[in-house]
Amino acid sequence: MQLNGRRAAGDDLEVWPGSPAPLGAHWDGNGTNFALWSAGAQAVDLCLFDPDGTEHRHRLQESTHQVWHARVGGVGPGQRYGYRVHGGYDPGSGLRYNPAKLLLDPYAQAVDGELTLHPSLFGHPVDAVDSGVADPSDSAPHVPRGVVVHDPFPWDGDRGPGIPWSDTVIYEVHVRGATMSHPDVPPALRGTYAGLASPAFIAHLKSLGVTTVELLPVHHFVSEPHLLRRGLTNYWGYNTLGYFAPHAAYSSSGSAGGQVTEFKAMVKALHAAGIEVVLDVVYNHTAEGDHAGPTLSFKGIDNRGYYRLDGANPARYTDYTGCGNTLDVRRPQVLALLMDSLRYWVTEMHVDGFRFDLAAALARSMHDVDRLSAFFDVIHQDPVVSRVKLIAEPWDVGEGGYQVGNFPPLWTEWNGLYRDTVRDVWSGAHVGVRDLAYRLTGSSDLYRSDGRRPFASVNFVTAHDGFPMRDLVTYEHKRNEANGEDNRDGESHNRNWNCGVEGPTDDPAITELRGRQVRNLLSTLLLSTGVPMLTAGDELGRTQQGNNNAYCQDNEISWIDWSGVDADLLAFVSRLVAIRRSSPVLRQVAFFEGHEIPGTGGTRDLAWFAPDGGQLTTADWFDTGLQTIGMYLDGRGIRHRDERGRPVHDESYLVWLNAGSDPVQVQLPGAPWSDGYEFVVSTEYPTGEPPQPTVVAPGPIELPSRTVWLLRVLRRP
Known part of the structure; x- marks a missing residue:
């Protein structure tokens, strides 16, 4: 050479x-x-x-x-x-x-x-x-x-779009799976960084209206020996070997080091389209596994320096990750590795933030998760990393590792309680509406006490791990046989409902109900205060054929199927995202107070209505049988100012959710709340757009079973 x-x-x-x-x-x-x-x-x-x-x-x-x-x-x-x-x-x-x-x-x-x-x-x-x-x-x-790399990339003044947290709509996507089957991406670019940056895929992101792509791991990773022995590979990528290197297999370049230039070009193209790039990063463990795992890097360089070893038996590892080992971020050199890597991806690769896999494992001092650990201290004072988006997966597999709501300011969190509550409600579990009300309005019970804002809650119903949205309403039981573990892997309790039939069916009534349930879940997500995260393909009707742990399926099970797009569903999601992005009242930066708004005759910034038209009572909040709720959002009561200090005002909305199996007669409140209502979205219809006429007067109206309505409040001049 x-x-x-x-x-x-x-x-x-x-x-x-x-x-x-x-x-x-x-x-x-x-x-x-x-x-x-x-x-x-x-x-x-x-x-x-x-x-x-x-x-x-x-x-x-x-x-x-x-x-x-x-x-x-x-x-x-x-x-x-x-x-x-x-x-x-x-x-x-x-x-x-x-x-x-x-x-x-x-x-x-x-x-x-x-x-x-x-x-x-x-x-x-x-x-x-x-x-x-x-x-x-x-x-x-x-x-x-x-x-050895030297890449004087022509950034040409590139800067991230700088999307405020309250305006953010996240799209969790796999670099390879996004375009492997896309007919409008050149075959040589499918499954690569260049494919993700192709005009066809960026056009989809723009039409959908998302602001931020969250990429499943792109740090260089390898497959575990147990998968290679079964003829499988690690598809998701949560098995990092190199914390500075873009995963080589996602590059269309045939040259060594070409993946660096291609990754930068992808970021630049997405930024030019106004889309941020957030990386899912895995600093909690490495690809070297447990004591029986391979020696590839850290284990042979300084095993005692990089890993948390079992104090009673240093031949074994302390495993808070379920992957065999845990990096020891209590040690200065390991913490320096983490910070050097983060700064590199911000300064050299121009990414806009990070989602930290199993972040609770990084926060452990000795055994307990410590909010004052060195991990937080160093990130908070860092002039580079502290200024980008920081998202925690706030749990690990160790004792006391479930820490939803307990990360400090600067951090947003994957809100696992949001996912569980919304799934419970729409699967028919009798859990009442009390927790649902918290989740719809930014989870103030989790994030308000330490001064964080509603956007600390990253709301999601599905993610890469688990059923996609379509499967959530099609299967109650996982079908993971293709993983080679006799269907023992994956979550068995998914808080879901198959609408009465397990698996695919030709029954038109079941098919219609499943479509409506998908729309109910997605509308709940996109009408909630906080930061919504969509899983790539959910807007298209993607299925994994019942596999809820497709981490090792680098094939059609995991890839987005662009030949089977549900056009009505895509139109529905795009419509909702557009409504959200144009409506400040749906993406507020401060928690609701429930106070009366002066000069309105008695309306509140937030009010909850029972089907009879009265506001919910204490008994209602603790009624586990209640499955219907009205949420009134008054756009005249938004509690923040624009960049020039002017008060922000918006239209007002009434959202009705009926998760029950029967229609319910509800009372649309009249003055002072409204003089009439305009239907904006109804999940009864495949695209969400209700037929004419769409204006109704206050008073009684039948809310169909398993339906969400978004009504715009009308007021006389």
Whole structure:
């Protein structure tokens, strides 16, 4: 290989002391500085690879503050590299050094090569996990390598759209699954960053009206050995190996490091369309699994430094993630890795925020989740990371790990209680309307006490994990046999209802009801205060054929089916998103007070109506049999000002929800609440648009079973 147009890796390269900072591989125009942190290593070899795979090892002679470093002249962009770290192999003491294993630089900005299943991946003999004996076989032919990157990308003044939280509509999407079947994306670009940035897909996002794409993991990841043994792969990507490198398989570029340029081009194109890019990031665990997992990077560089080990048995890992290990962010070097990675993606890759997978695991000090942990302190004071969107998945699998509502200011949260409540209500569970009222209005019971705003609640009904919306109303039982785990994986309690028949049916009544239930769930989501998150494909009627844990299904089960688009449903969702984005009263930045609005004759910013037209009583709030509720939102009572300090006013709305199986006669309130009402959305109809005439007077009216109405309040001049 010609390195920087001059010499190959095996020639007599000039190896100079170099610098311990920054970590990673950085080209200066004439050579590359390599720096790797390892507190316990006895020696470190830098391994440079020719295109044919020939390896050349260079012992690093310098170690400063636990960082091993060298500057190698003549080595430049495109060079593949890795490390071999020498030290003791004593798992019982937490030591897993094994120079037979080629290790990926944790700071590598690009990755080249595939992980292939082979016994040499493991630091121990595969048939003697706890023998305490190091496996001597060379893993280099079977693991990916880092790539030296220099990418002076022409950003041309690119800046993110800067969408305020209260205006945000999130679209959770998988880079590969979004376009693998899209007929208007060129075949060579399908399933790639370039495919996501294609005019056809961006046009869909624009027509839908979403403001922000939340990408499932794009940090470079590999598949777990247990999946490879079954002929499957990790599709979702929650198995990170490289925290600085865009996942190589999502690039249409054939060049090493080309994924960096392609990722940046994707971000730039989305920004030009007014769409933000948020990354789903997995800093809680790595792809190396438990004590029996492979040695690919961190485990061989400094096992005791990177991971939380079991205090009683350091040969095992403390696992708060359900994935075999937990990164130890209590340690300064691990915390620095996390922060360096976050800053890199903001400053160099121009992303607009992050959703932190199993964020409670990052907040643990010793065992308990600690709101004052170093993780929060460092993020809050960081001048770069503190200014982007921060979303927590506020739970992990450890004791006390469910922390919905307990993250500090600056953070928004995936509101799991919102999902559970809305699913319960529409599945027919007799849970009353008290919790529903909290969820519809921003979950003040969770987020108000510490000064956060309604947009701290990221509201969702479905996500990548679980049934898509169509399956939520089609199946009550998971069908995960394709995952190869005898249907034991995935959630068994989904808080859902199949509308009376399990699985697909030709019964037109069941089909109509299922369509209405999907519209009910989506309208509840998009009419709620807070930040709505749509799961990609739900607006099109996507199905996973009953699989509610499709993490290993890189095929038609998981990909969006663009040939089977439900055009009416797409029109319905687009209509609701447009109404939301044009109506400040539906996306308020302050919690409702329920106070009377001066000069209105007695209306309130928020009022709740029972079917008889009276406002809900204390008994109503605790009536678990109540399934019908009216929510009145007065646009004259919005409690914030615009950027010039002027009061914000909007139209007023009355929302009726009837989750019951029977029609209910409801009383539309008259003066002072309204002089009449205009139907805006009704989930009775496939596109949500009710037939003419759409104006009705106050008084009694029949609200059909399992229906949501959005009514615009009319007032005489």
